[in-house]
Amino acid sequence: MNGLVTSDVPAFAVVGRVNMGKSAVIATLLEIDDQDVVRVSATPGETTRCQPHRVIFGGRECIRFIDTPGFSRPVEALRVIHSLHGEGTPNLETLHRFVAEAGEDFGDEKRLLEPLLEGAGVLYVVDPAKPLRDDFLAEMEILRWTGRPRLALLNRRSETTGPDEEAWRSSLGGAFNLVRSFDAHHARYEERLRLLKSLLEIEERHRSKLEETIRLVEDEWERRREESAEIIISFFEEALSLKVEATLEERDLTLPSRRERKAELLGKQYFGKLSELEKECFAALLKLHRHHLLKADTNIDAFHGIDLESDETWTKWGLKRGQLALVSALTGAAGGLAVDAATGGLTHGAGTVLGGLLGGAAAWFKGGSLPDLRIDLTGGITLGAGEGKTLSMGPPKNPNFPWVLLDGILSRYRQMLARAHGRRDEEILEGAGEGFTRHFPRERRDVLAKWFNSCLKGSPNRALEPEVFQALVAALEEV
Known part of the structure; x- marks a missing residue:
């Protein structure tokens, strides 16, 4: 593993399909409009490795978000994981075997799973305007198998509700601890703060650290x-x-x-x-x-x-x-x-x-x-x-x-x-x-x-x- 996660800092891996807006969510949440720091692009596969982004106050890291490669072959990966586990529901041990044994055909899946296997929570970003297909259901199932705290984010690209949004919400509700809406291209301070507070509802281990981070963000905004x-x-x-x-x-x-x-x-x-x-x-x-x-x-x-x-x-x-x-x-x-x-x-x-x-x-x-x-x-x-x-x-x-x-x-x-x-x-x-x-x-x-x-x-x-x-x-x- 790459040491992307430490025991004393709450960490969340931002995962999802290619071009669902993962990098845009991180850029808006952390207020980074520098393309050299967080690259937001319509070009598929811009994020090819895990990139940690740290929230620091007073020289001390308070929370970490990890930008990950998008899922490339989730349906095929799901089948391989099932075959590795055999009967029953795959678990963390099986996912560890998948990362260690699967070929580079599943390079993106292996890299995005690494911070989750190290203990990071999941921030799963989807575009509800897209049809809900089998490959998205496969992604949800693989993330559910990690057992980590999971928040699904409906990254809306417009104010109107798409015809598939209710189907998205129903499927996400069965695989994630919490489902929230967010617009990475228009979210203001209040919406960013609301998203941070949502993490409190899924992550109990670092509750005090998250509460302190939210308080520091509010204090900074007042300053x-x-x-x-x-x-x-x-x-x-x-x-x-x-x-x-x-x-x-x-x-x-x-x-x-x-x-x-x-x-x-x-x-x-x-x-x-x-x-x-x-x-x-x-x-x-x-x-x-x-x-x-x-x-x-x-x-x-x-x-x-x-x-x-x-x-x-x-x-x-x-x-x-x-x-x-x-x-x-x-x-x-x-x-x-x-x-x-x-x-x-x-x-x-x-x-x-x-x-x-x-x-x-x-x-x-x-x-x-x-x-x-x-x-x-x-x-x-x-x-x-x-x-x-x-x-x-x-x-x-x-x-x-x-x-x-x-x-x-x-x-x-x-x-x-x-x-x-x-x-x-x-x-x-x-x-x-x-x-x-x-x-x-x-x-x-x-x-x-x-x-x-x-x-x-x-x-x-x-x-x-x-x-x-x-x-x-x-x-x-x-x-």
Whole structure:
């Protein structure tokens, strides 16, 4: 034998027919989307030997899953095992003889049986959409003869129930201690945890170790949520205080085309930097959640992280008017959604410059298509030394902007959590659907509104951060 199983660590051999999704189940359960670590492929026979995958916490192995070759000739193997045993039901001793004496024609069967003969439990993966044939019944019988704790997993490839699923359940129920459903390409954290808890129902020898493992997984998930909240807090502190500046020469003040071009370039620079901040935020979140094939948008020329040019964005994301009025009153901000076009203190033709900047910003946001939701990006225009004028854009004046930004973060966080590690296609974080912030309880909105306001003023309220942290942790848990 190969020493795949030790007495002090619960081990489960993941077995089944070729291309039933064994490797995908392991990849999703252990959060491994690296093809070099767990190869998920439609090519038959990708797993040719037993490959142990260890779950380690604090440098200590807590549980082990062993990826095995798929059954190749189960009906023929069953006959050979019967002939080796003679009368009665084959047992472990007979299976040991089969592994020792059978030829390499049964190489896959011999290798997948090795961890079971060493003491591993069975995690049997089947696709219930496939017809229940004699070769599957033979596999079940051989696994039953091991006498090991056995869990059968119906690895569904779609949400619909296949015509043979009840037949599968009936046959599996007679050969396995427990039958569960699982979708290796869409399972979220709760379903992965449920599968781990199912192992408690079939494995009594390592119950305390399994309970400890489940507790450690839950603790790790809670730490991830808290670290995610910290990452988002850091993002908002930077994003809501972001400003960009440019110099407008004296001669440009009198040329509308130059003013508009400068305003457009400044707007693109602002949103490019905002997009870069969001990419950094999600790069940290993706690393924390062990995703390599799910990517943040790499386009920094425009702020595609949240499509502020889309009417749908402003319809579904951010707070409603009444909610905005309440939080604006709370923070002392101007009520409503009107554009702040104040020009006090501007001299020497700077009012004309402001008009050009507003025109550029309005063009950026599709002009009059969003008349009540345009963002005034003019954080101020200050006189520079000599003949030039220093233009400053950001942060946006629209009181709904932080809430739309937060909905964009939460929407992509939801997409990230829904991504199973067993998938091998690349995907871009885009986010979709309804927002979350308008459904927040009033107390949470009030805390966040005060903090957003302090960030927009360039001085985040540190005294509020514990409450903000708890508010974001609660929001992430709801997602």
